[in-house]
Amino acid sequence: MFRLLLLYGFTLLSFIGLSLAQLEPSWGYKCEHNNCKKVELTADNKKTAVSLSVCRLYCNLDAIGTLWPKPTGIVQIGNDVVKISPNEITFKTESFKREPAYWSMATERFIAMQKKKLPFKYSIRSGGKSLIIEVTVESDDMVFTLDTYEGYKLKISENNDGVHAVITAKNFYGARNALESLSQLIVYDNIRNEILAVAAVEIEDEPKFKYRGILLDTSRNYFSIDSIKRTIEGMAMVKLNTFHWHITDSHSFPLVVKSQPELSKLGAYSPEKMYTPEDVEEVVRFAKARGIRVLPEFDAPAHVGEGWQHKDLTTCFNAQPWKDYCVEAPCGQLDPSKDEVYNVLEDIYREMIEHFQYPDIFHMGGDEVSVSCWNSSSSLQNWMIAKGWNLNESDFMKLWGYFQNNALERLDKANFKKVPIILWTSRLTEEPFLSQYLNNQRYIIQIWTKGDDPQVQTILEKGFKMIVSNYDALYLDCGFGAWVTEGNNWCSPYIGWQKIYDNRMETIAGSYVNQVYGAEAALWTEQVDEWTLDARLWPRVSAMAERLWSNPEDGWRAAESRMLVNRKRLVDIGGLSAERLQPEWCLQNEGDCPI
Numbered sequence: 214m215f216r217l218l219l220l221y222g223f224t225l226l227s228f229i230g231l232s233l234a235q236l237e238p239s240w241g242y243k244c245e246h247n248n249c250k251k252v253e254l255t256a257d258n259k260k261t262a263v264s265l266s267v268c269r270l271y272c273n274l275d276a277i278g279t280l281w282p283k284p285t286g287i288v289q290i291g292n293d294v295v296k297i298s299p300n301e302i303t304f305k306t307e308s309f310k311r312e313p314a315y316w317s318m319a320t321e322r323f324i325a326m327q328k329k330k331l332p333f334k335y336s337i338r339s340g341g342k343s344l345i346i347e348v349t350v351e352s353d354d355m356v357f358t359l360d361t362y363e364g365y366k367l368k369i370s371e372n373n374d375g376v377h378a379v380i381t382a383k384n385f386y387g388a389r390n391a392l393e394s395l396s397q398l399i400v401y402d403n404i405r406n407e408i409l410a411v412a413a414v415e416i417e418d419e420p421k422f423k424y425r426g427i428l429l430d431t432s433r434n435y436f437s438i439d440s441i442k443r444t445i446e447g448m449a450m451v452k453l454n455t456f457h458w459h460i461t462d463s464h465s466f467p468l469v470v471k472s473q474p475e476l477s478k479l480g481a482y483s484p485e486k487m488y489t490p491e492d493v494e495e496v497v498r499f500a501k502a503r504g505i506r507v508l509p510e511f512d513a514p515a516h517v518g519e520g521w522q523h524k525d526l527t528t529c530f531n532a533q534p535w536k537d538y539c540v541e542a543p544c545g546q547l548d549p550s551k552d553e554v555y556n557v558l559e560d561i562y563r564e565m566i567e568h569f570q571y572p573d574i575f576h577m578g579g580d581e582v583s584v585s586c587w588n589s590s591s592s593l594q595n596w597m598i599a600k601g602w603n604l605n606e607s608d609f610m611k612l613w614g615y616f617q618n619n620a621l622e623r624l625d626k627a628n629f630k631k632v633p634i635i636l637w638t639s640r641l642t643e644e645p646f647l648s649q650y651l652n653n654q655r656y657i658i659q660i661w662t663k664g665d666d667p668q669v670q671t672i673l674e675k676g677f678k679m680i681v682s683n684y685d686a687l688y689l690d691c692g693f694g695a696w697v698t699e700g701n702n703w704c705s706p707y708i709g710w711q712k713i714y715d716n717r718m719e720t721i722a723g724s725y726v727n728q729v730y731g732a733e734a735a736l737w738t739e740q741v742d743e744w745t746l747d748a749r750l751w752p753r754v755s756a757m758a759e760r761l762w763s764n765p766e767d768g769w770r771a772a773e774s775r776m777l778v779n780r781k782r783l784v785d786i787g788g789l790s791a792e793r794l795q796p797e798w799c800l801q802n803e804g805d806c807p808i
């Protein structure tokens with residue numbers, strides 16, 4: 214026993230000894246011709262060499278240091294850094310009286326982010342200046358809409374009592390964005406074991422596009438609330454502003470609707486795989502504190518199935534062979550001829566609107582309706598014939614128009630205001646049906662076809678506002694093995710971040726680009742769950758974040774070295790299991806990898 218203890222003590226000591234020796238870095242960096250160059254640390258150069266993270270802060274100012282997305286207005290970043298103490302961060306503001314809890318969440322998050330910059334086994338060397346953050350906003354209104362201004366001004370300067378960050382913005386959302394930029398200007402230096410901030414900064418910044426989203430499908434597979442929050446955390450770090458929750462589909466119905474309890478009781482994969490009203494409210498609150506709206510989607514009349522078993526309100530539910538009735542198993546569509554459908558929809562809408570905290574936009578889905586599914590129901594056929602309709606395609610389009618109008622009426626009844634409605638592109642958004650059944654003052658069209666699909670131009674010519682999710686650049690589920698057959702999945706190949714970065718709204722919308730609210734990356738989850746979520750989204754989706762916030766003239770090459778810093782930050786601070794884009798060597802040898 215004694216020997217064993219001794220041995221244990223010895224091993225422990227040698228372990229500590231070894232790791233202490235390894236903590237001394239061998240390499241530092243020097244800024245040379247706008248690039249951070251690796252230099253071997255010697256007794257002589259140790260005072261002047263800095264760590265990679267610090268060098269990147271000020272070395273290539275044309276590339277805006279380490280900021281992602283890059284600011285769109287005036288940027289001045291000085292090349293002095295100052296040591297700050299992460300235990301002495303204070304906020305001075307009198308501005309957030311209406312809902313002070315959100316500002317508290319934003320400031321606590323900011324402080325926690327600075328502490329995460331320390332490698333976990335280190336304790337920071339004492340000393341350093343305090344960081345005083347002064348915030349002024351014009352309004353403490355917390356409402357977030359497509360008209361909300363998200364820009365900000367940030368000024369950092371240094372004097373004897375500390376480092377001062379002065380933030381001015383119109384509202385909470387701009388101020389929050391300023392904190393995000395400020396955080397990116399504060400880094401850990403592993404040579405000095407200090408937290409350093411840029412000493413003199415002036416930034417004016419505002420986004421080019423108003424809608425910058427990610428869609429997550431939580432029906433094909435379930436995602437825990439923790440994994441959803443992790444996604445929202447990453448979104449906040451790159452200033453995305455819309456989490457589009459495709460919460461139900463034909464595969465499962467995880468949303469608890471109290472007035473229609475059977476939907477989740479029968480439709481969830483299991484009792485643990487449900488979203489209660491409290492869960493939804495928690496996600497909405499968490500997102501709002503990060504400047505993000507949670508957009509609810511209830512997809513109908515297609516993409517329903519599980520959960521509706523006892524209601525006798527669907528057609529072709531789980532019909533086989535499914536290929537004859539829908540695009541993927543299990544099939545299912547609401548039967549527009551049944552009046553009860555609209556009562557159930559109204560219940561769902563009412564509860565969604567309440568628990569999603571009165572969203573400023575609502576997504577009604579509306580994709581991939583199958584005529585053969587509806588036409589497989591003789592009772593629906595009889596109802597149409599009784600109305601004096603035929604059974605041609607145009608009659609089924611009339612049926613779809615009828616459904617959409619009735620459903621919208623119930624949504625408006627369940628809400629206290631009329632909000633803009635988003636619909637996916639479909640046969641209904643093609644002419645002549647687009648003009649016949651949809652109003653361009655009410656509907657925003659989300660395109661998911663290829664960017665060069667002629668339908669896109671028609672929708673824009675007809676005056677509709679648009680959100681872009683062209684699958685050839687923004688479907689992040691593409692490029693894996695097939696799941697209904699062999700080979701690769703339908704929209705292969707895998708889309709690299711470079712293609713996402715270069716997916717320009719001007720190319721898609723041409724002279725109608727002012728009708729584009731923005732874009733959204735979609736993660737359909739037939740082949741993803743919470744265990745592989747991070748790597749599907751990150752860091753790729755931050756390429757879209759910069760395209761929409763900054764819309765730089767340059768393509769991805771100019772952003773490459775900054776993207777690697779961004780990826781590291783998403784891992785270190787965001788806790789995301791982001792995909793590796795390159796060997797770490799490329800991060801350490803700036804500019805030496807791309808050709």
Ligand SMILES: *[C@@H]1O[C@H](CO)[C@@H](O)[C@H](O)[C@H]1NC(C)=O
Pocket residue numbers: 603604605607
């Ligand atoms: C629709 O179908 C009916 C018979 O099923 C046919 O007589 C009619 O011409 C068709 N209408 C159109 C507009 O194609």
Ligand SMILES: *[C@@H]1O[C@H](CO)[C@@H](O)[C@H](O)[C@H]1NC(C)=O
Pocket residue numbers: 584585588604605606609
């Ligand atoms: C619907 O089914 C009927 C037969 O039941 C057929 O005559 C008709 O052409 C079908 N309509 C469409 C649009 O396929």
